[in-house]
Amino acid sequence: AQSVTQPDIHITVSEGASLELRCNYSYGATPYLFWYVQSPGQGLQLLLKYFSGDTLVQGIKGFEAEFKRSQSSFNLRKPSVHWSDAAEYFCAVGFNTDKLIFGTGTRLQVFP
Amino acid sequence: EAGVAQSPRYKIIEKRQSVAFWCNPISGHATLYWYQQILGQGPKLLIQFQNNGVVDDSQLPKDRFSAERLKGVDSTLKIQPAKLEDSAVYLCASSSFTGELFFGEGSRLTVL
Numbered sequence: 237a238q239s240v241t242q243p244d245i246h247i248t249v250s251e252g253a254s255l256e257l258r259c260n261y262s263y264g265a266t267p268y269l270f271w272y273v274q275s276p277g278q279g280l281q282l283l284l285k286y287f288s289g290d291t292l293v294q295g296i297k298g299f300e301a302e303f304k305r306s307q308s309s310f311n312l313r314k315p316s317v318h319w320s321d322a323a324e325y326f327c328a329v330g331f332n333t334d335k336l337i338f339g340t341g342t343r344l345q346v347f348p
Numbered sequence: 349e350a351g352v353a354q355s356p357r358y359k360i361i362e363k364r365q366s367v368a369f370w371c372n373p374i375s376g377h378a379t380l381y382w383y384q385q386i387l388g389q390g391p392k393l394l395i396q397f398q399n400n401g402v403v404d405d406s407q408l409p410k411d412r413f414s415a416e417r418l419k420g421v422d423s424t425l426k427i428q429p430a431k432l433e434d435s436a437v438y439l440c441a442s443s444s445f446t447g448e449l450f451f452g453e454g455s456r457l458t459v460l
Contacts, residue, residue, distance in 0.1 A: 279351075279453045285448075334379065334396065340390050
């Protein structure tokens with residue numbers, strides 16, 4: 237069955253520290269991969285996506301993610317976290333760009 | 349460009365009552381989605397429309413949930429009768445030919 241696992245429910249980092257959010261997926265083929273961010277009371281906003289090609293993708297707000305086929309992973313990274321990055325982050329996979337399967341999310345807390 | 353509009357933002361009802369949520373997608377977006385996001389979980393697709401036709405409603409609990417998209421523009425999601433487990437945020441999203449999903453801010457339902 238297709239699934240997405242985000243092992244970390246809650247992560248706390250200090251402002252300026254680096255960040256890595258983990259995402260593992262189970263899928264029959266190489267899926268389309270996405271990271272979304274959700275601020276409190278807001279809808280989801282697309283950070284970045286991977287369809288094919290270069291396995292390191294750049295997104296908005298200074299985020300990047302790396303697709304590793306051998307590990308079935310698509311981890312999200314940011315070299316220096318800002319207080320405004322505090323939010324919930326969702327990894328998602330799909331056969332196309334729609335009908336996405338979302339992970340359970342990772343809540344990021346940023347301390348000054 | 350206006351985003352995806354949803355109303356109401358918040359709704360509290362008692363079990364067995366009915367409720368309706370409205371969504372107006374981004375102008376020109378042919379595809380519209382309703383997602384259910386239960387607290388602590390990622391969004392789950394309920395139904396997908398392409399113009400005014402249903403593409404996928406396999407995860408819609410049809411005994412109590414219904415949705416329509418008249419004239420291929422705005423959409424209504426109805427729950428009747430509501431159960432306690434329907435407490436969630438109902439997210440509407442739309443997409444154009446690029447496939448990227450744009451989400452509304454959601455309608456939070458509390459069933460008492």
